[in-house]
Amino acid sequence: MTAIVPIQPGTLSLAAMHLRGGGLVAMPTETVYGLACYAANPDAVVRLYEAKGRPRFNPLIAHVANMEMAEQEAVFSPLAREIAAKFWPGPLTMVLPVAPTGTVSDIARAGLDTIALRMPAHPGALALLRTFGKPLVAPSANRSGHVSPTTAQHVKEDLDGKVDLILDGGPCERGIESTIVSFVGERPVLLRAGALETSALEEALGQPLVAREEADGISAPGQLKSHYAPNARVRLNADAPEPGEGWLAFGETPYPGLNLSEAGDLREAAKNLFAALRTLDTQFDRIAVARIPNEGLGEAINDRLARAAHRD
Ligand code: TXA
Ligand code: MG
Numbered sequence: 247m248t249a250i251v252p253i254q255p256g257t258l259s260l261a262a263m264h265l266r267g268g269g270l271v272a273m274p275t276e277t278v279y280g281l282a283c284y285a286a287n288p289d290a291v292v293r294l295y296e297a298k299g300r301p302r303f304n305p306l307i308a309h310v311a312n313m314e315m316a317e318q319e320a321v322f323s324p325l326a327r328e329i330a331a332k333f334w335p336g337p338l339t340m341v342l343p344v345a346p347t348g349t350v351s352d353i354a355r356a357g358l359d360t361i362a363l364r365m366p367a368h369p370g371a372l373a374l375l376r377t378f379g380k381p382l383v384a385p386s387a388n389r390s391g392h393v394s395p396t397t398a399q400h401v402k403e404d405l406d407g408k409v410d411l412i413l414d415g416g417p418c419e420r421g422i423e424s425t426i427v428s429f430v431g432e433r434p435v436l437l438r439a440g441a442l443e444t445s446a447l448e449e450a451l452g453q454p455l456v457a458r459e460e461a462d463g464i465s466a467p468g469q470l471k472s473h474y475a476p477n478a479r480v481r482l483n484a485d486a487p488e489p490g491e492g493w494l495a496f497g498e499t500p501y502p503g504l505n506l507s508e509a510g511d512l513r514e515a516a517k518n519l520f521a522a523l524r525t526l527d528t529q530f531d532r533i534a535v536a537r538i539p540n541e542g543l544g545e546a547i548n549d550r551l552a553r554a555a556h557r558d
Contacts, residue, residue, distance in 0.1 A: 248405070249444050250398045250412045253370040257413060258377045264410040265378050270294055272387045272401045273374050275366040277337050277423050277441050278394040279401050280309070280384030282374070285350040286312070291383060292353060297408040299397025300390040305356035306383040307339050307364050307424075310425060311347060311375035319348045320361050326429040326450070333449050334365035335372065337420055337441035341428040354383045360430050370415035386423060393474050393527070393554070396421050396520050403524075404555040423516035427455065435461040439546040441516065458529060474520075476527035480555040484534035492530030494522055496538050506536075512543040523554060 251257040253274075261271045268290040272284050281298060283290040285308050310316045313330065320342035322330065330340060344350075344361045355361055366372065374380060386394040387401045387409070395401045398414035425440035427447065436444060436455040448454050457549055477490070486501060488492035493503025497510035504522045506515035516537065526533045535551055538544050 248402060248407060248409050248412055250402060250414050253373060253413050253415055257411075258373055261374055261413060262378045263413055265290075265382070267437050268293065269410040270297055270408070271374070272395075272398070272405070272409050272412040273371050273382075273384065274368050274413060274418060275371045275384075276368045276418060277310075277366070277420045278396055278418055279387040279398065280366075280371070280382075281387035281401075281405065282309070282382040282384040284378075285354055285381040285383040287478070288351040288353050291351050291402065294383070294385070295353075297405060298385060298390045300385065302353070303356050305358055305362065306354045306385050307362040308350045308354070308381045308383050309371065309375060310363060310365050310381050311372055311379075312365070315375075315381055316363055317345070319345055319350055321345050321364050323429060325434075329427075329429075329434075329447070329450060330365075333442060333447070335367040336365070337424040338447070339364040339426040339438075339440075341426065341430060341437065343430060349382065350381060360428070362426065364424055368415055368419075370413055374413065386557070392474055393476055393520050393523050394423060396517075400521070400524060414448075417517075417521070419517065421521075422543075422550060425546070428461075431461065439549050441543070441546065443542050444514055444545065445542065459530070464536055473556075474523075474550050475554055475556075476523050477528050479532045479557075480523075480551070481532065481534045482551055482555050483537045487534040487539075490530070491528040491532045491534040492526040494526060494533055496534045496536045499536065506538075511524070512541075512547065514541070516543050516547055519550060 328509040396418040420441040425442040428435040495505040
């Protein structure tokens, strides 16, 4: 049994003690809950991959508390530094060349010479990073391939007994994972649509992001087609539920079910998405999902839904 505890000075030092000893601690972030361990400890990182059942070729995101920690781990171009200053702390992950002073273990990077870095905006995550004082790698705190967790209870459902402590910071504000952008090549490449709207990034960059499919030689491991999968079969862009299907609505609807956002608000829909999928999954073998506009955050929501619907 893993304990779920509120975030306080006492539980933060307990969490830091577990991390120093090579343990695993689940922490809230503004996107989804992360399963954290000390990034420089290869044994802890192996334990983390095993707890999630995650394939080792899929590298992890290192979380930092401030720019000093970030610059020790990665090489920032002037443009990358400008973007970090504008969007961190926040739901943006930057893929950058590893710095010679980098401490994150090879296994966590899956042997790549690049590193994914993020400064989370959740006060609980920042407090843990400051208390511990070193970078923490943290993938989403779910079983590999399952729906990402947006509450401490979701983490327990997936990883009870496999993690030393779960810090409870309430439901995640954003509800979908960070946007991942590579700053390794000539032009920035969008590797994963996420909680930071691409339009905001493109405005700050003064240029459009290159699509992953169009970028040559960019390594984007871990973007598996089937991911975020509930047990239920998921049918997308539905106009109405069929008999026996659970209904995941968006906007006004005459049918009973769960609604991602009655007001048709994409931000609210993103926040509710994973919890709604988990709830419907416990009640139905089949889930019909209403059409979600593919603009703004809708891009990231539809990406998660397409993966949830995909069957190998
Ligand atoms: O919002 C988030 O990003 C959450 C919270 C916990 O921070 N974390 C998260 O981690 O979503 P995870 O492990 O579920 O997704 C990490 C993604 C994977 O698709 C992985 O392949 C990619 O980041 N990644 C990590 N390092 C990379 C690298 N060097 N180059 C390209 N992609 C990388
Ligand atoms: Mg994940």
